[in-house]
Amino acid sequence: xxxxxxxxxxxxxxxxxxxxxxxxxxxxxxxxxxxxxxxxxxxxxxxxxxxxxxxxxxxxxxxxxxxxxxxxxxxxxxxxxxxxxxxxxxxxxxxxxxxxxxxxxxxxxxxxxxxxxxxxxxxxxxxxxxxxxxxxxxxxxxxxxxxxxxxxxxxxxxxxxxxxxxxxxxxxxxxxxxxxxxxxxxxxxxxxxxxxxxxxxxxxxxxxxxxxxxxxxxxxxxxxxxxxxxxxxxxxxxxxxxxxxxxxxxxxxxxxxxxxxxxxxxxxxxxxxxxxxxxxxxxxxxxxxxxxxxxxxxxxxxxxxxxxxxxxxxxxxxxxxxxxxxxxxxxxxxx
Numbered sequence: 001x002x003x004x005x006x007x008x009x010x011x012x013x014x015x016x017x018x019x020x021x022x023x024x025x026x027x028x029x030x031x032x033x034x035x036x037x038x039x040x041x042x043x044x045x046x047x048x049x050x051x052x053x054x055x056x057x058x059x060x061x062x063x064x065x066x067x068x069x070x071x072x073x074x075x076x077x078x079x080x081x082x083x084x085x086x087x088x089x090x091x092x093x094x095x096x097x098x099x100x101x102x103x104x105x106x107x108x109x110x111x112x113x114x115x116x117x118x119x120x121x122x123x124x125x126x127x128x129x130x131x132x133x134x135x136x137x138x139x140x141x142x143x144x145x146x147x148x149x150x151x152x153x154x155x156x157x158x159x160x161x162x163x164x165x166x167x168x169x170x171x172x173x174x175x176x177x178x179x180x181x182x183x184x185x186x187x188x189x190x191x192x193x194x195x196x197x198x199x200x201x202x203x204x205x206x207x208x209x210x211x212x213x214x215x216x217x218x219x220x221x222x223x224x225x226x227x228x229x230x231x232x233x234x235x236x237x238x239x240x241x242x243x244x245x246x247x248x249x250x251x252x253x254x255x256x257x258x259x260x261x262x263x264x265x266x267x268x269x270x271x272x273x274x275x276x277x278x279x280x281x282x283x284x285x286x287x288x289x290x291x292x293x294x295x296x297x298x299x300x301x302x303x304x305x306x307x308x309x310x311x312x313x314x315x316x317x318x319x320x321x322x323x324x325x326x327x328x329x330x331x332x333x334x335x
Contacts (some may be wrong), residue, residue: 031070031086043271094171109230110334115269119143137239143268144233152204168205177310210275
């Protein structure tokens with residue numbers, strides 16, 4: 001009888017242990033350099049947190065560490081994911097261009113006009129052209145923000161106005177385009193641009209509508225906002241430490257797999273496009289002293305032709321670096 005009781009106790013203990021393991025709570029840390037109120041947090045990561053918790057019955061959750069709490073500055077975000085400083089990190093590809101040379105081609109002006117369009121184009125060719133650049137991590141999202149304005153302290157709505165202007169592009173790789181336009185490229189992170197404009201360190205910066213409004217407030221230091229310019233993009237990402245992903249249960253990995261890729265990337269794009277739409281309403285109601293200028297069709301045609309020459313220079317630079325299919329990738333993005 002005692003042997004039977006011991007066997008039953010062992011079986012019961014084993015079943016309890018398996019049940020506990022299947023419902024064991026996992027919390028994923030999310031490291032981002034942007035402040036907590038940033039739209040990538042209030043849209044994309046909020047959606048992700050709600051989805052993983054609901055789908056897992058509360059056994060998979062996330063905790064956000066905004067404003068560089070797990071490491072200051074945006075430059076090391078991809079490395080922080082690879083090394084597991086954060087289980088998940090949000091970053092900008094242009095801060096580490098050597099890691100993402102092919103993905104950076106999505107920055108260049110082309111057929112896309114907003115973040116959603118550009119992001120869909122990236123994912124239409126992601127597996128073929130970009131996936132290998134993210135092989136060290138589990139990719140959750142890759143998407144863009146559109147730079148559809150030039151904001152500054154001088155009128156750059158014409159080719160003549162661009163001549164000699166100290167201009168901050170979305171990425172250093174667009175230097176040939178900036179130079180072709182007659183401007184002087186200056187590299188500067190977004191959190192320094194307000195001061196740069198107010199002190200004259202820069203004359204103009206590539207911007208989105210949401211850069212004009214809080215929390216960036218470029219509208220307080222700009223004398224000119226120029227619309228209908230060639231649109232460039234910043235490629236952004238949310239990635240997960242691969243070992244942390246593999247350590248999760250099959251159930252939890254399946255939940256992440258269902259959300260990762262295009263679904264989460266479109267939420268990323270939505271966060272940027274949505275912020276632009278909200279900012280447009282604020283801009284329409286605000287009483288600010290800057291001049292809003294829409295580039296004429298003639299000047300825009302001149303800009304587009306000049307941009308095309310700059311892109312040709314970029315293709316040549318890529319080929320010299322041993323990436324001969326840059327044109328092929330760019331054309332695939334812009335079909």
